[in-house]
Amino acid sequence: MEKRATFSNLWLAAAFIAPQMLLIFTFFYWPTGEALYWAVSLEAPFGGSNEWVGWLNFQTVFSDPKYWDSVRVSLLFALSSTALSLGIAVLLALFVDRRLAGHQVYKFTFFLPYALAAPAVGLAFRFIFSPDAGFVSAVNRIWPGLWNPAFNGNDAFIMIVLAQAWMMVGYNFIFFLAALQSIPRTVSEAGAMDGAGVLRRMWDIQLPLITPTLFFLIVINITDSFVNSFGIVDITTGGGPARATEVMVYKIYFDGFRGKDYSLAAAQSIVLMLLIIALTFIQFRFIERRVHYS
Amino acid sequence: MVERNPILDTFTHALLIISLIALLIPFWIVFVAASHDFHTVNQVPMPLWPGSHFFENISTAWVQGNFSRVMLNSMIVAVGVTGGKILIASLSAFSIVYFNYRLRTLMFWLIFITLMLPLEVRIVPTYAVAADVLRPYREILNLFGLSIGLPEWNMLNSYSGLILPLIATATGTFLYRQFFLTVPDELTEAAKMDGSGPIRFFLEVLLPLSKTNMAALATIMFVWSWNQYLWPLLIITDQAHYATATMQLQKVVPGPVFGDPPIWNIAMASNLIVLTPPVLVTILLQRWFVRGLISTDK
Amino acid sequence: MAEIVLRDVRKSYGKNEVVHGVNLDIATGEFIVILGPSGCGKSTLLRMVAGLETITAGEIEIGGKVVNQMEPRERGCAMVFQNYALYPHMTVAENIGYSLKIAGVSKAKRRARVEEVAGPLGLSEFLDRKPGQLSGGQRQRVAMGRAMIREPRVFLYDEPLSNLDARLRVAMRVEIRKLHQRLGTTTLFVTHDQVEAMTLADRIVVMNKGVVEQVGAPSEIYNRPQSTYVAGFIGSPGLNMVSGTVDPAAGVVRLTDGQELAYDRERWPVVTPGPITAGFRAENVELSNVGLKGSFDFAEELGSARLVHGTVGDQMVVAHVDGQLHFEPGDPIQFKIDPSEVHLFDAASGRRLAGERSPMPARNEAARGLVKA
Ligand SMILES: Nc1ncnc2c1ncn2[C@@H]1O[C@H](COP(=O)(O)OP(=O)(O)OP(=O)(O)O)[C@@H](O)[C@H]1O
Ligand SMILES: [Mg+2]
Numbered sequence: 001m002e003k004r005a006t007f008s009n010l011w012l013a014a015a016f017i018a019p020q021m022l023l024i025f026t027f028f029y030w031p032t033g034e035a036l037y038w039a040v041s042l043e044a045p046f047g048g049s050n051e052w053v054g055w056l057n058f059q060t061v062f063s064d065p066k067y068w069d070s071v072r073v074s075l076l077f078a079l080s081s082t083a084l085s086l087g088i089a090v091l092l093a094l095f096v097d098r099r100l101a102g103h104q105v106y107k108f109t110f111f112l113p114y115a116l117a118a119p120a121v122g123l124a125f126r127f128i129f130s131p132d133a134g135f136v137s138a139v140n141r142i143w144p145g146l147w148n149p150a151f152n153g154n155d156a157f158i159m160i161v162l163a164q165a166w167m168m169v170g171y172n173f174i175f176f177l178a179a180l181q182s183i184p185r186t187v188s189e190a191g192a193m194d195g196a197g198v199l200r201r202m203w204d205i206q207l208p209l210i211t212p213t214l215f216f217l218i219v220i221n222i223t224d225s226f227v228n229s230f231g232i233v234d235i236t237t238g239g240g241p242a243r244a245t246e247v248m249v250y251k252i253y254f255d256g257f258r259g260k261d262y263s264l265a266a267a268q269s270i271v272l273m274l275l276i277i278a279l280t281f282i283q284f285r286f287i288e289r290r291v292h293y294s
Numbered sequence: 295m296v297e298r299n300p301i302l303d304t305f306t307h308a309l310l311i312i313s314l315i316a317l318l319i320p321f322w323i324v325f326v327a328a329s330h331d332f333h334t335v336n337q338v339p340m341p342l343w344p345g346s347h348f349f350e351n352i353s354t355a356w357v358q359g360n361f362s363r364v365m366l367n368s369m370i371v372a373v374g375v376t377g378g379k380i381l382i383a384s385l386s387a388f389s390i391v392y393f394n395y396r397l398r399t400l401m402f403w404l405i406f407i408t409l410m411l412p413l414e415v416r417i418v419p420t421y422a423v424a425a426d427v428l429r430p431y432r433e434i435l436n437l438f439g440l441s442i443g444l445p446e447w448n449m450l451n452s453y454s455g456l457i458l459p460l461i462a463t464a465t466g467t468f469l470y471r472q473f474f475l476t477v478p479d480e481l482t483e484a485a486k487m488d489g490s491g492p493i494r495f496f497l498e499v500l501l502p503l504s505k506t507n508m509a510a511l512a513t514i515m516f517v518w519s520w521n522q523y524l525w526p527l528l529i530i531t532d533q534a535h536y537a538t539a540t541m542q543l544q545k546v547v548p549g550p551v552f553g554d555p556p557i558w559n560i561a562m563a564s565n566l567i568v569l570t571p572p573v574l575v576t577i578l579l580q581r582w583f584v585r586g587l588i589s590t591d592k
Numbered sequence: 593m594a595e596i597v598l599r600d601v602r603k604s605y606g607k608n609e610v611v612h613g614v615n616l617d618i619a620t621g622e623f624i625v626i627l628g629p630s631g632c633g634k635s636t637l638l639r640m641v642a643g644l645e646t647i648t649a650g651e652i653e654i655g656g657k658v659v660n661q662m663e664p665r666e667r668g669c670a671m672v673f674q675n676y677a678l679y680p681h682m683t684v685a686e687n688i689g690y691s692l693k694i695a696g697v698s699k700a701k702r703r704a705r706v707e708e709v710a711g712p713l714g715l716s717e718f719l720d721r722k723p724g725q726l727s728g729g730q731r732q733r734v735a736m737g738r739a740m741i742r743e744p745r746v747f748l749y750d751e752p753l754s755n756l757d758a759r760l761r762v763a764m765r766v767e768i769r770k771l772h773q774r775l776g777t778t779t780l781f782v783t784h785d786q787v788e789a790m791t792l793a794d795r796i797v798v799m800n801k802g803v804v805e806q807v808g809a810p811s812e813i814y815n816r817p818q819s820t821y822v823a824g825f826i827g828s829p830g831l832n833m834v835s836g837t838v839d840p841a842a843g844v845v846r847l848t849d850g851q852e853l854a855y856d857r858e859r860w861p862v863v864t865p866g867p868i869t870a871g872f873r874a875e876n877v878e879l880s881n882v883g884l885k886g887s888f889d890f891a892e893e894l895g896s897a898r899l900v901h902g903t904v905g906d907q908m909v910v911a912h913v914d915g916q917l918h919f920e921p922g923d924p925i926q927f928k929i930d931p932s933e934v935h936l937f938d939a940a941s942g943r944r945l946a947g948e949r950s951p952m953p954a955r956n957e958a959a960r961g962l963v964k965a
Pocket of ligand 2: 634635636750751
């Protein structure tokens with residue numbers, strides 16, 4: 001889209017855009033480029049000349065089973081928390097959109113968890129799900145040893161998935177509800193006239209019409225799960241027990257800042273970036289094009 | 295619509311009410327835990343009703359977590375990021391939309407791409423830049439054989455280090471661009487006929503018109519920057535002076551292994567202190583927050 | 593037999609009542625047009641019949657059964673919406689066949705029925721397109737096809753033509769009328785366009801602010817408007833209306849400036865003296881050297897004729913004139929009004945005066961005049 005009426009003072013145009021360009025160059029493009037450079041070289045980043053090593057860093061990373069563990073954990077974390085929160089959110093949105101008495105209340109309460117910082121959610125969930133205090137520990141009174149995220153990797157994993165899903169439900173709900181409300185009322189009414197009941201209309205009409213939103217949210221949720229996972233994991237499990245919850249961002253942080261191995265961390269960052277770019281690309285290229293209604 | 299669905303209606307109400315309770319119960323548990331003494335909070339099963347030690351725990355947590363200082367820091371960062379973002383985003387969107395120059399498509403894409411990669415996935419190199427902000431420029435100068443001695447500018451342990459990298463994304467620019475594109479051309483033409491230049495037009499027409507966008511963006515950005523965790527954790531080592539509120543959460547957690555009996559009541563009190571400002575903002579400004587969520591897509 | 597009966601039907605949104613007690617009997621096979629200005633409650637009324645709005649008070653009966661508590665699908669109505677409300681993600685064939693799919697009709701049978709319906713609507717070649725790839729007129733036909741395939745007992749249309757351009761609107765009007773002749777389905781059609789109403793309806797229901805002003809055949813509505821509201825709304829231009837005082841002894845209405853307008857005393861034998869509103873059609877006004885004295889304001893060119901706007905005293909009068917004219921604004925002119933075509937309305941309530949003799953159309957009165965002579 002273009003404006004017909006524009007101004008022609010180019011110095012002004014440059015002055016207006018300069019701050020933003022300086023910032024993104026310094027804090028986005030340069031570091032991203034540098035990550036690429038580090039990923040294919042060795043030696044400390046501060047001072048000293050780096051030595052070109054080609055794919056060596058990637059080979060090191062890829063031959064490390066612990067890295068593949070973190071990839072597996074990250075993807076599993078992303079997929080299960082996304083599926084869980086999207087599933088719950090779409091269900092809630094469909095039923096809130098029935099507009100029975102009191103539906104307004106939900107609109108402004110469901111998204112509250114999204115206002116919290118990931119570590120705050122992590123801390124709350126760590127207490128709630130702790131094996132010897134808090135809310136869930138009661139089950140251990142009945143079946144001793146049933147629940148212990150400190151020692152059981154599955155329990156720990158379930159805990160961080162729940163935390164992430166809980167955080168995102170409200171966000172997804174808001175988008176689904178907005179999408180549902182943008183479907184013309186008369187389309188649903190036409191469905192009712194054609195004989196479709198409430199559930200049938202949800203399945204045949206409302207769900208297909210919000211698929212573009214669904215795909216958009218899938219990408220956002222997966223990206224967000226990579227981002228949030230640090231705060232949640234750092235506070236709840238510290239990547240444990242036995243690396244059962246060591247997600248990619250956490251491993252990058254660990255290798256780069258605790259282990260001081262910037263080259264390895266950079267190579268891992270590059271893989272993660274490519275993963276996210278690929279996701280966004282898929283979203284734009286294929287999915288959006290296929291499910292677009294005018 | 296006339297619809298007789300007593301069973302489905304009951305199911306709907308039940309589903310929504312149960313979900314509401316399930317979604318709010320963590321808040322309640324945090325609050326309840328923050329209101330009991332050390333002994334009671336570690337009981338199994340835990341009490342589900344608040345106790346009488348709430349203010350005592352909060353004030354202990356407040357002092358222990360140095361919250362007078364870190365809340366102020368978080369506030370400075372959140373306000374700085376929000377203000378900076380709005381300023382820079384509106385200016386650059388104005389430049390892209392309202393001036394006709396060949397590079398503007400390139401500029402737009404350069405900005406747009408930054409939407410894709412959040413700070414968390416590129417922390418390692420960003421950290422290195424923050425340690426010596428002018429290094430990129432020094433290296434570029436070196437590349438051209440110029441050895442102008444740029445000074446070192448270390449952003450670690452500083453407010454600018456906490457704020458500037460967080461501003462360097464496209465969120466707001468995009469929002470403003472979308473809005474500017476909806477402003478009718480006639481308005482610009484009328485302003486030009488009235489003899490107003492670009493700066494006047496920007497200040498007196500566009501900014502007032504974009505008030506609602508600004509409010510929405512500001513709400514979102516405030517909450518987002520308050521909640522930042524990984525970045526401050528990395529670049530702030532001088533915790534006494536520059537720690538932010540969310541960073542304090544790491545200190546109330548018992549080590550990475552579940553070992554010694556954690557002091558849950560104080561931990562939850564600290565959590566409550568940290569989460570109150572963003573929750574308050576979203577509740578009080580819920581209209582803007584929801585609107586911002588939907589229109590920024592992050 | 594009455595197919596649809598409305599008994600004191602009311603609708604409120606919160607405290608705000610928007611339909612104030614509508615009574616109506618609709619015979620089987622009748623084509624009823626609900627006509628009224630924007631916001632008068634036409635759609636609301638139609639949607640209550642469809643089951644899309646709950647009925648606040650009163651009763652609606654369809655085919656002898658009270659349907660107040662019935663869901664839309666149980667009422668046997670099919671509806672064509674103003675914006676068509678097609679399912680954007682389904683093809684034309686799926687749109688038309690959706691009700692059959694829900695009813696559990698097999699795929700093959702469904703396809704056959706869809707083709708049967710689509711043929712006469714000229715949609716056969718578009719069956720596999722999505723609504724987004726159709727023109728406005730084609731979408732409109734799909735919406736009609738979707739309604740027709742159900743073979744409903746009642747068709748409901750909510751301003752189905754208002755999104756079309758003028759030519760298409762006329763063409764579709766003809767098709768809707770033809771469809772009605774072919775199927776003979778009872779039809780309720782909502783519009784704010786009086787030409788549409790006049791050309792389509794067996795009977796017109798004129799609504800205003802949630803109240804039915806008059807129900808009748810198009811000619812009856814035109815020739816005997818029951819209220820000043822209907823009189824002003826129907827016809828282009830609407831009925832001329834002037835206020836004055838009636839003098840039944842002389843058979844005249846004395847206007848505010850003292851001039852006298854004669855009416856037919858045989859038609860209105862019993863009139864109480866007092867304030868009154870008199871009305872007459874522009875077609876029944878001639879420019880002449882007798883009649884009400886007034887002045888020329890301006891003329892509207894219609895091509896075959898002209899509408900002359902003038903002022904009598906402080907009241908506006910419009911005349912429909914065939915011949916050419918040459919007047920300047922302010923020129924004195926005289927309006928000759930046919931007394932047998934003067935309608936009388938109560939000045940306070942705006943209702944047509946009761947006690948009118950021979951409720952026959954005006955043409956017949958003229959014929960009677962001839963016989964007398
Ligand atoms: N859901 C609603 N809540 C409150 N008031 C409503 C609602 N729907 C309609 N109304 C009011 O009821 C009145 C009648 O509305 P309706 O849609 O029936 O008008 P209409 O005659 O169809 O007008 P139009 O020709 O513009 O479609 C209007 O004043 C409208 O504001
Ligand atoms: Mg309407």
